[in-house]
Amino acid sequence: MNEVLQxxxxxxxxPGCGSGGRLGEASLPAPAPEGAGAPGFALTRNxxxxxxxxxxxxxxxxxxxxxxxxxxxxxxxxVGLKPVFGYLHRNHExxxxxxxxxxxxxxxxxxxxxxxxxxxxxxxLTVEKLAGLQPPPRAEYIRIITAELTRLQNHASxxxxxxxxxxxxxxxxxxxxxxxxxxLDLFESLTGARMMCNYMRFGGCRCDLPPGWxxxxxxxxxxxxxxxxxxxxLLSENEILLSRTQGVGVLPRELAVSAGITGPMLRASGVNYxxxxxxxxxxxxxxxxxxxxxxxGDVYDRYMIRVLEMRESLxxxxxxxxxxxxxxxxxxxxxxxxxxPKAGEVYGRIEAPxxxxxxxxxxxxxxxxxxxxxxxxxxxxxxxLEDMCRGRHVADVVIILGSVDxxxxxxxx
Amino acid sequence: MALxxxxxxxxxxxxxxxxxxxxxxxxxxxxxxxxxxxNAHALEVARFLRDDPALRLDYAxxxxxxxxxxxxxxxxxxxxQVVEGVEREIxxxxxxxxxxxxxxxxHLYSMELKHGPLVxxxxxxxxxxxxxxxxxxxxWRGAEFQERExxxxxxxxxxxxxxxxxxxxxxxxxDYPMRKDYVEPDDYEYEPTPHxxxxxxxxxxxxxxxxx
Numbered sequence: 001m002n003e004v005l006q007x008x009x010x011x012x013x014x015p016g017c018g019s020g021g022r023l024g025e026a027s028l029p030a031p032a033p034e035g036a037g038a039p040g041f042a043l044t045r046n047x048x049x050x051x052x053x054x055x056x057x058x059x060x061x062x063x064x065x066x067x068x069x070x071x072x073x074x075x076x077x078x079v080g081l082k083p084v085f086g087y088l089h090r091n092h093e094x095x096x097x098x099x100x101x102x103x104x105x106x107x108x109x110x111x112x113x114x115x116x117x118x119x120x121x122x123x124x125l126t127v128e129k130l131a132g133l134q135p136p137p138r139a140e141y142i143r144i145i146t147a148e149l150t151r152l153q154n155h156a157s158x159x160x161x162x163x164x165x166x167x168x169x170x171x172x173x174x175x176x177x178x179x180x181x182x183x184l185d186l187f188e189s190l191t192g193a194r195m196m197c198n199y200m201r202f203g204g205c206r207c208d209l210p211p212g213w214x215x216x217x218x219x220x221x222x223x224x225x226x227x228x229x230x231x232x233x234l235l236s237e238n239e240i241l242l243s244r245t246q247g248v249g250v251l252p253r254e255l256a257v258s259a260g261i262t263g264p265m266l267r268a269s270g271v272n273y274x275x276x277x278x279x280x281x282x283x284x285x286x287x288x289x290x291x292x293x294x295x296x297g298d299v300y301d302r303y304m305i306r307v308l309e310m311r312e313s314l315x316x317x318x319x320x321x322x323x324x325x326x327x328x329x330x331x332x333x334x335x336x337x338x339x340x341p342k343a344g345e346v347y348g349r350i351e352a353p354x355x356x357x358x359x360x361x362x363x364x365x366x367x368x369x370x371x372x373x374x375x376x377x378x379x380x381x382x383x384x385l386e387d388m389c390r391g392r393h394v395a396d397v398v399i400i401l402g403s404v405d406x407x408x409x410x411x412x413x
Numbered sequence: 414m415a416l417x418x419x420x421x422x423x424x425x426x427x428x429x430x431x432x433x434x435x436x437x438x439x440x441x442x443x444x445x446x447x448x449x450x451x452n453a454h455a456l457e458v459a460r461f462l463r464d465d466p467a468l469r470l471d472y473a474x475x476x477x478x479x480x481x482x483x484x485x486x487x488x489x490x491x492x493x494q495v496v497e498g499v500e501r502e503i504x505x506x507x508x509x510x511x512x513x514x515x516x517x518x519x520h521l522y523s524m525e526l527k528h529g530p531l532v533x534x535x536x537x538x539x540x541x542x543x544x545x546x547x548x549x550x551x552x553w554r555g556a557e558f559q560e561r562e563x564x565x566x567x568x569x570x571x572x573x574x575x576x577x578x579x580x581x582x583x584x585x586x587x588d589y590p591m592r593k594d595y596v597e598p599d600d601y602e603y604e605p606t607p608h609x610x611x612x613x614x615x616x617x618x619x620x621x622x623x624x625x
Contacts, residue, residue: 094591257472273527358475384554
């Protein structure tokens with residue numbers, strides 16, 4: 001049942017541009033051996049002359065937030081790269097341990113502020129596992145619809161930002177934001193907020209769909225393939241995009257698994273692992289969708305995976321908008337006030353647009369969690385940034401980072 | 414699909430001689446118990462869990478720390494005592510002091526066989542001078558940044574980590590903010606009309622004016 005879409009027949013690979021790219025396979029350094037980790041800079045001499053240490057960021061438009069990379073350059077070539085973060089650190093986990101379970105829900109919006117609804121869902125799902133709550137079917141459908149809409153707008157904006165990083169100034173990003181705007185309008189009429197939705201509750205959702213919302217959502221979903229077709233016609237076979245992305249930032253399959261990479265980035269490296277299929281949380285087992293996978297693990301595959309995932313999300317959305325039942329939206333057992341789960345611990349995870357978003361909670365029976373931990377996908381996906389960038393040019397670093405898809409609110413927490 | 418620890422434990426013990434394993438129960442319904450491993454054999458056990466063909470736990474999803482303070486546990490025993498010439502069972506409560514420790518928790522999954530999680534725990538000797546555990550980054554690269562984060566926020570030292578530096582706090586920061594006994598710095602700023610918590614802080618700063 002786990003139907004897999006290996007690459008794509010029509011994928012316009014330039015001849016002789018397998019995984020090697022412009023530099024050729026031989027000139028790329030071998031992937032780091034197991035356990036070697038990231039070696040430190042040899043910032044003195046490497047036999048070719050002295051190295052230049054360049055600090056990119058934190059205030060740089062291509063770093064997607066306050067993120068810094070200490071790059072060691074041999075000429076134009078990257079020989080070492082150390083990501084530096086924490087500029088946005090506010091100790092989200094400590095705040096979560098000092099407030100009630102429900103009190104953390106609005107804070108989860110601020111983790112990955114592009115995808116507040118999936119953050120809400122991951123947290124709600126974990127607490128439901130801890131307290132033994134079961135959301136009613138209508139709430140499950142609403143969760144799937146909002147999560148897939150979130151995935152659509154996240155991937156659309158990521159593609160826009162990636163092209164902006166490549167030098168396609170403005171236009172693709174504005175096209176993507178036009179589509180994102182329609183999805184945000186839906187979120188606004190449902191939750192009252194465009195980005196900080198704070199919508200899920202333990203055992204269900206905060207409020208029911210407003211009248212006419214489903215029809216509006218259908219309109220957005222029906223119009224989306226046209227945007228994707230247009231985007232692909234302009235970009236997917238664009239010569240500049242191909243030459244900038246193919247063979248750039250290759251992430252080998254073994255390294256991707258060992259480094260705990262998740263989400264579209266993992267699947268672009270050819271690993272068939274989608275938590276929607278593996279865990280089948282919520283009611284994902286009721287929907288037919290395919291898991292797109294890449295062959296090469298380069299930036300182009302990561303771009304393409306996102307485009308294909310948007311098409312699969314549209315299938316889920318069409319089915320969910322058609323089949324959503326009437327009924328209650330909250331488990332009657334759920335308590336809004338005086339919520340004290342029994343002592344114990346739980347780890348819950350979902351397939352967020354950026355990868356595996358997990359929450360780990362330890363309850364000691366009090367109204368506040370003893371331990372509240374967020375497993376942030378974009379933070380862990382940065383582990384291999386150095387491995388992907390070594391041997392490439394500075395201009396490639398920018399698009400490799402762009403293809404990882406990070407949001408600093410989640411990386412720094 | 415979760416793994417059954419009672420079946421797994423003897424297999425690990427057979428594969429890694431001398432490893433002291435302990436199953437830590439999880440009281441919630443359907444809760445996943447975890448496997449506590451002694452520090453001396455942690456690396457070997459981790460390699461076994463990753464390479465064993467039936468397990469293939471090739472993916473360390475979540476690595477995190479937990480701070481357990483010194484606590485007094487109340488344990489109830491049933492004791493036989495002779496009361497007025499008749500032997501009876503009496504419940505006695507004894508207080509046991511449990512010294513605090515730091516804990517590192519790993520959630521392991523298998524991407525190849527699509528099962529998991531297996532929860533692995535490592536414990537430090539105490540919270541002050543024996544705070545090191547072996548790093549599992551050589552086995553799972555995905556632990557690299559997360560172990561750095563645990564070091565940064567909890568002060569657990571990972572022996573064998575390739576690049577153990579602070580990651581979210583800045584270099585030169587002294588304390589470990591996620592510990593339960595962490596005291597926030599006094600960042601009082603003058604306010605013309607203080608109240609509540611700010612008032613309390615103001616009293617400390619302007620004792621002569623009673624905080625006003």
